[in-house]
Amino acid sequence: MPGYIPVIGLEIHAELLTRSKVFCNCSAEFGGDTNSRCCPVCSGLPGTLPVINETAVEYAVKAGFALGCSINKFSVFDRKNYFYPDLPKAYQISQLNLPLCINGLVPIEYEKDGEKHTHNVRINRIHLEEDAGKLTHNDLEGVSLADYNRCGIPLIEIVTEPDIGSAEEAKAFVEKVSLLLKYAGVCDCKMEQGSLRCDVNISLMKPTDTELGTRAEIKNLNSIKAIGRSIEFEIYRQAKALDMGQRIIQETRRFDDNRGETRSMRSKENANDYRYFPEPDILQVNITDDQLEGIHADMPEMPDKRLIRYMSQFGLSETDAGIIIADKEISDFYDDVVMAYNNPKAIANFIISEMMRRINLGEITIDDIKFSPENFAKIVELSESEQINKSNAKDVFRALIEKPETDAESLAKDLGYIISTDMGKVSEVIASVIATNEKAVEQYRNGEVKVFGFLMGQCSKALKGVATSKLIKDELEKALKI
Amino acid sequence: MRSALDKKELSATELTETYLENIAKTDSKIESYVTVTADIAKEQAKAAQELINSGKSSPLTGIPLAIKDNICTEGVKTTCASRMLENFIPPYNATVMDKLNAQNAVMLGKTSMDEFAMGSTTQTAFEKKTKNPYDLNRVPGGSSGGSAAAVSARLAPAALGSDTGGSIRQPSSFCGVTGLKPTYSRVSRYGLIAFASSLDQIGPIANSAEDCGYLLNAIAGFDRHDGTSANRAVPDFTSKCGQGVKGLKIALPKEFFEEGATDFVRKTVLAAAEKYKSMGAELIECSMPSLKYAVPAYFLISSAEAASNLARFDGIKYGHRSEKGSTYGELVLNSRSEGFGREVKRRIMLGNYALSSGYYDAYYGKACALRQEIRAEYNRIFETADVILTPTAPRTAFRIDENITDPKMIYYSDICTVTVNIASLPAISTTCGYDENGLPVGMSIVGKMWDEETIIGVTDTFERNFTKISAKAVK
Incomplete structure (x- = not known):
């Protein structure tokens, strides 16, 4: 108007x-x-x-x-x-x-x-x-x-x-x-x-x-x-x-x-x-000055301060820090998770990309969350220490929502996601994939690099709880060069 | 009475029965009680006697008392002598009642009063318009007229009243008994149905200043249910009884004797002052120039607070509910029109007017400014004086059939008492003589903040040297 x-x-x-x-x-x-x-x-x-x-x-x-x-x-x-x-x-x-x-x-x-x-x-x-x-x-x-x-x-x-x-x-x-x-x-x-x-x-x-x-x-x-x-x-x-x-x-x-x-x-x-x-x-x-000072000293950390802390202490980007502090309950949860596993950036990524996504999709609400920050931290830790594959972490998180009391590591184990790094098995699977996909291997060796993804996928499927993606990639590349 | 009970010359039950019999015999003429709680009294007396027998009595154990009907008593009707609360039974005790019960005092019943404590005659009561025991054609004063008359007519050895502008002292003066208004916030107001919250205080009415002191000992003290109650130690209020007045400085503010009294009252009170002088006290002349504005200031402040305090009586949750009215507004209007008497309505209107936007500064604001001035004038007097002596009321008890149509006339009969409430001070009234009709003349001793001990002691000294003539109208 x-x-x-x-x-x-x-x-x-x-x-x-x-x-x-x-x-x-x-x-x-x-x-x-x-x-x-x-x-x-x-x-x-x-x-x-x-x-x-x-x-x-x-x-x-x-x-x-x-x-x-x-x-x-x-x-x-x-x-x-x-x-x-x-x-x-x-x-x-x-x-x-x-x-x-x-x-x-x-x-x-x-x-x-x-x-x-x-x-x-x-x-x-x-x-x-x-x-x-x-x-x-x-x-x-x-x-x-x-x-x-x-x-x-x-x-x-x-x-x-x-x-x-x-x-x-x-x-x-x-x-x-x-x-x-x-x-x-x-x-x-x-x-x-x-x-x-x-x-x-x-x-x-x-x-x-x-x-x-x-x-x-x-x-x-x-x-x-x-x-x-x-x-x-x-x-x-x-x-x-x-x-x-x-x-x-x-x-x-x-x-x-x-x-x-x-x-x-x-x-x-x-x-x-x-x-x-x-x-x-x-x-x-x-209200006396002493009382005022006492109340002031008792003030919890306000969002502006927390934003600065996330950026300076945790090294988060302003955008990521801003997303997390915008919801006090999530931000409090984030702080608790960082206390349990000191990897603030990885935790921030996982909270923003997985937890908040599920909340925004309306699949869960913050009040539904029954699992402990420590248990949640475990998933990020498993993923960061390459004990599970990053792509599998979200499945473990989903399982955790269902069974909040269960230890995240045993959930990952039950899903068969814990990586055993059995090199014999890796070589075996790669050999078998190369053997059964002759045409694709041929193409790759002729310089058609994009088929690598297809071969990688075949290997990953068969090796999901056995090796990290990086290891599979390295080994596959090695095998293809021969 | 205490020693008679402790020495077992008299049982608590006998004592209570005696008063209950007196009430049964004579209260139909005096009409001091709204409710007589005979069954409760007998039970309480029995329990008290058991304590006395086991040697565990407190100062008030087994002592029968009358309670003004604006003090909430759990399970016992508390009507404020109003049709509005005719059937109101509080589900809780006033703090003073809890304190009396803790000492196993005995409640004889609830005494009449001016409706919602607004008045100086006890004639605005919905029912039980109490008579003066000295002359049944005269008013007992008010608003605690029922309590004062009951003590005067020996229908209770002591009673609780409440004082907003003189409601303990003036009826005590009219009925020839002793009544004490404590320092504001000395006694918890929790459970006292409010008239004017910044002025109300519960206090004792008895046959002597010393008895008032004992009663005050029991009811005074900090209460976490009353945010205005003072968190300070409670002394023995009788500690200065029997100590004389030698060297005591008594101030006589001249305005109280000029504007505030008839010739006879003035002479009688001044004679009492001379008596103090003869006992070794020093008299000081002083002045309180703002006294002439005190009555309007009092009525503005008290009515403004009352208008707000009484707004809760809408007939919705409790109290009188009209059968007329189809909307919320009509129901409230009709319930209040039917439930309140004329005087209460007059003050509600006055109070709301004084608080209305556009009038606040001219009325309520001015009254509050005057309140500060009156306090300052009292402080000035107390720089040189220990206590102040004034008449309690300009004249002795008036006839029931006079004056009553002119509210202003009655309002001005409070001139000697209201400033004490305005300044939050303690004051006590006792009898200092009798007029040609044999009616008691009251004088008031006003003390410094928190100094009830001195005014009780000073009054006690006078009472020990004064022969009382008891009420005979109903003998």
């Missing part, structure tokens, strides 16, 4: 991976039987009081570090008051004026029209708050039921500046934030389970405009794809309206995944007045 510049800001809600909830001791794990993970505190019974979970504060600070924020050493909780049946206290404990983290910066990279782009997105703030419950509507019986398991799960809200200019940038940003939060170990970022959710604020302006246009907010997007599609639709919708001389209404919209459209939920006039005020039940949060 030419003529307009989209101005986009995101609000990302991420559930923290603390064991217990943010203001009580209930389990913060996903799921569970309905209302099995709640207590008088998180279900808001009268007389109960919230007590801050210090790990949640620590995780929120870690998220701040991960996203390049400054940390407010002095931070305050506020009550956001509104009625909704999934909010048992009728207020959400959140942070308004003094959030835990402010002024961050997240660099992103993305491809558009086949070109690589880089861009920086500023983070306005990250604050800590509690999640609400979940409602289930049963239209048949005409009832709505509330499940408070999610009530009180610690949530951070990450608010960006309006620095995003396209669906591609928004998607790249959310992916980058997910990666950083995963590396920081504070959120599993499973959008399909709702542990990461995104609201999009979007408006359009003309290049000549000096002020931002009126924005719409698209609520509760739960996949990267939906973020991209909803932005594209919204740009189209707003541009069309503006072209027709209409005004954009400031409102909240919902994205309908099936129709690929956003639809109005409520306008600003009907918006809530949240009547924020400082939460009197929770003391101000004071």
Whole structure:
């Protein structure tokens, strides 16, 4: 849509991976039987009081570090008051004026029209708050039921500046934030389970405009794809309206995944007045320099650092290192495998060419992987030390997926892949191949080198667990020269 | 009472039975109890006696107590004297109840109060509008009117109340008993159904400052369920009882005696000050200029917090649920309209208004600024004084049929007590005289933060030299 510049800001809600909830001791794990993970505190019974979970504060600070924020050493909780049946206290404990983290910066990279782009997105703030419950509507019986398991799960809200200019940038940003939060170990970022959710604020302006246009907010997007599609639709919708001389209404919209459209939920006039005020039940949060240093020292290795380590210590190419770090679980697995067998390049090759290929093909998922890094390392080691042929390593890997508990070496043995280097057998097979393929041998000796492959194939087939390809090749060449 | 129990002159069961009989006989006139837990009391008394017999008693073992009905008691209705919570049975105990149970104290029942502790008369209770034992036509004060009246009428030897702006001290003053509001965060608020979270404190009401000290010993202390409770050692609060007041500096802020009292109350409290002087204390004149703004500031802060605290009563999970309404919005609206009384609704509206966007700075923001100012003025006074002496209420108990239509008039009757809550300080009220109708006049001793020992000691000294006239209305 030419003529307009989209101005986009995101609000990302991420559930923290603390064991217990943010203001009580209930389990913060996903799921569970309905209302099995709640207590008088998180279900808001009268007389109960919230007590801050210090790990949640620590995780929120870690998220701040991960996203390049400054940390407010002095931070305050506020009550956001509104009625909704999934909010048992009728207020959400959140942070308004003094959030835990402010002024961050997240660099992103993305491809558009086949070109690589880089861009920086500023983070306005990250604050800590509690999640609400979940409602289930049963239209048949005409009832709505509330499940408070999610009530009180610690949530951070990450608010960006309006620095995003396209669906591609928004998607790249959310992916980058997910990666950083995963590396920081504070959120599993499973959008399909709702542990990461995104609201999009979007408006359009003309290049000549000096002020931002009126924005719409698209609520509760739960996949990267939906973020991209909803932005594209919204740009189209707003541009069309503006072209027709209409005004954009400031409102909240919902994205309908099936129709690929956003639809109005409520306008600003009907918006809530949240009547924020400082939460009197929770003391101000004071973080000392020592605590901050401690949290900082406790930060896991972030992806940018890991990339450099892979390149400088392991000698990987930037491309290979980038592919591996892009998935924290694979990258962690990679590090474990290297610990077991110090051959980082060969392991990287095998992970990228075999393991990630199978994952990308959808044959396995990272969660399915039950074999140990040591066992996996064994396959690469067998292949690198020429105890099995490289071309056979992937078959051993496939067998390992089926039988993760079984030792990789015995799997290779069972498949008959362990090379015995029986020279007598090698000579015998080569002699027999030469004898039975007179014509091909003739051609080769007359300078038709390409038939070598055919002869090599014949030998390899008969010698798969007996000799390395190199040995077969050398011996075959020798035999043919005679 | 403790020594009588320990010496076995009296069994815990006999003691409890005596109070239960008193309640059965006279509480129909006073209406101080919402719920009498006779069966529980008898059982607890029996268990207490066994402990006493085995020589394992704690200070409160076997002592019967009345509990204000906004303190959650597991398995026993906790109504806040509201239709909204008419049938609410908490599945948990307030921390103070756990502490009393740990000492095997005996619960006689739950006492009436102003609805959700909002009021100074106990006449806003949904049922059980408690009467003053000195004169059944008069209010017992509030909001802990049920607890104060029960102690005054000998329907309990001591009780727990809660104090947000004077709700322990003012009814104690009206009913001629002693009531203590501890330093904010001294006693856990877990299980106290919140009115105004930054002001609420649970405290004791008894026949003497020393008894209040014993009760406070039992309920004070850090609680990991209350993020605002103070993690500091609990002293013996009775340690300064019987030690006199020689050399003690008592400040008299003049505004409390000008704006804050009728002539008779002023004279009576000043006479008490003179008495302290005659016992060796030094009187200091001082000033608290912001007192005239204290009542509006208190009502803005407390109503704002209350509006939020009471929003959870939507009739969905527990409490009164209206039978009218076809949508969520209608159901909540009708449940709240039917469940709350006038005064509660008035304060919810006031509080929401004060927090609304566009009005926040002018109302809630200003009130918070004033809060800082009042704290600063107290700090200034405490630079030279050990304690502060003020009237507890501008006048003695008023008639049930007067005033009640003008809420502002009633709000201003809290003028002497609210600043203490605003500044988080401890204060205790005791009787220092009687008016021409024989109604008790109360005075308050305000202490420094965490210095309950001194105010209990100072009050104890006065009480040892003062002859009380007990309530006779229902004799």
